[in-house]
Amino acid sequence: MTSTKITVDIVSDVVCPWCYIGFKRLQLAMSAMEGTEFELRWQPFELNPDMPEEGQDLQQHMAEKYGSTPSKTADSRQLLKAVGMSLGIEVNHLPKARIVNTFRAHQLLHWAEHFGKGQSLQIAMFERYFGAGCNLNDISELVKLAAKVGLNPEDAERILREETFRTVVRQKEAVWLQRGVRSVPTYIFNDKFALNGAREPDEIVATLRQLAETNQL
Numbered sequence: 001m002t003s004t005k006i007t008v009d010i011v012s013d014v015v016c017p018w019c020y021i022g023f024k025r026l027q028l029a030m031s032a033m034e035g036t037e038f039e040l041r042w043q044p045f046e047l048n049p050d051m052p053e054e055g056q057d058l059q060q061h062m063a064e065k066y067g068s069t070p071s072k073t074a075d076s077r078q079l080l081k082a083v084g085m086s087l088g089i090e091v092n093h094l095p096k097a098r099i100v101n102t103f104r105a106h107q108l109l110h111w112a113e114h115f116g117k118g119q120s121l122q123i124a125m126f127e128r129y130f131g132a133g134c135n136l137n138d139i140s141e142l143v144k145l146a147a148k149v150g151l152n153p154e155d156a157e158r159i160l161r162e163e164t165f166r167t168v169v170r171q172k173e174a175v176w177l178q179r180g181v182r183s184v185p186t187y188i189f190n191d192k193f194a195l196n197g198a199r200e201p202d203e204i205v206a207t208l209r210q211l212a213e214t215n216q217l
Contacts, residue, residue: 005037006208006217009188011181012122013047014105014136017080017091020126022185022198024087029204042118044106044173045184048099055100055137058093090131100137107165108142110172112151120149190217 008026012019030038048061062068068076077093084091105125112121124145128134134141139160146156159165176186187195187204193211195204211217 004035005039007039007041007190009041009043009191011043011045011176011186011188012184013045014102014109014122014125015099015129016047016184017084017093017130018198019185020089020091020130021080021083021087022187023123023126024089025198025201026187026204028087028201029208032201032205033208040119042109042113042122043176044109044169045176045181045186046102046106046173047184048101049103049173051099051101053101053137055098055135058097058099061099084130090127092130094133097133098135100135102136103166103169104139104142104160105136106169106173107163108146108156108160110165110169111156111159112146112149115151117149117151121145121151124149192217 010019010023010026012023030036048065059070059073062073062076080091080093109118109121109125112118125134125136128141128145129136134145136142139157142160143153143156147153181194183196185196185198189195189208189211193216195207199207208217
């Protein structure tokens with residue numbers, strides 16, 4: 001490749017299983033591209049910005065939003081679990097799984113970026129939500145995750161309760177909506193080219209190489 005550095009904006013939501021899978025596939029693609037340096041920048045996106053505080057039962061949510069039947073939801077669970085296992089991660093929706101509002105989580109992630117802990121916290125959230133059904137809208141659970149990745153828990157609780165980064169996160173979300181992002185994961189390479197969906201590593205590599213050869217990166 002002619003480019004030695006590629007910036008990747010990852011537009012993602014923490015309760016999106018394909019965002020977790022997509023990140024692992026992206027990592028595999030990056031590792032296959034020797035000589036290329038990647039800078040990852042996580043960007044906020046809410047799949048359900050109007051979700052109430054208490055969240056919603058997963059099956060009910062899937063039925064109302066996507067028209068999914070219990071059998072189709074079960075099949076989807078099995079597919080996600082199998083794909084996750086092939087990547088060495090746990091992607092599981094427990095029987096009592098709930099979809100929750102993720103605005104607080106995105107505020108905490110924005111704060112964590114100031115300390116170089118954004119990606120570590122993002123992964124910790126993925127692991128706890130898809131591994132144990134952690135409520136990522138619960139302040140106490142979010143504070144525990146912040147502490148787990150080395151952030152100050154008292155500061156984490158304060159910024160969440162005061163909603164210190166409410167405005168800036170809303171502004172960041174609006175940017176990606178204005179740029180036409182309607183589904184996640186979406187990857188934007190060097191602020192020029194967007195790739196949607198949890199693509200296979202080989203497809204990502206082939207796309208980036210073709211873009212580099214045609215001077216589009």
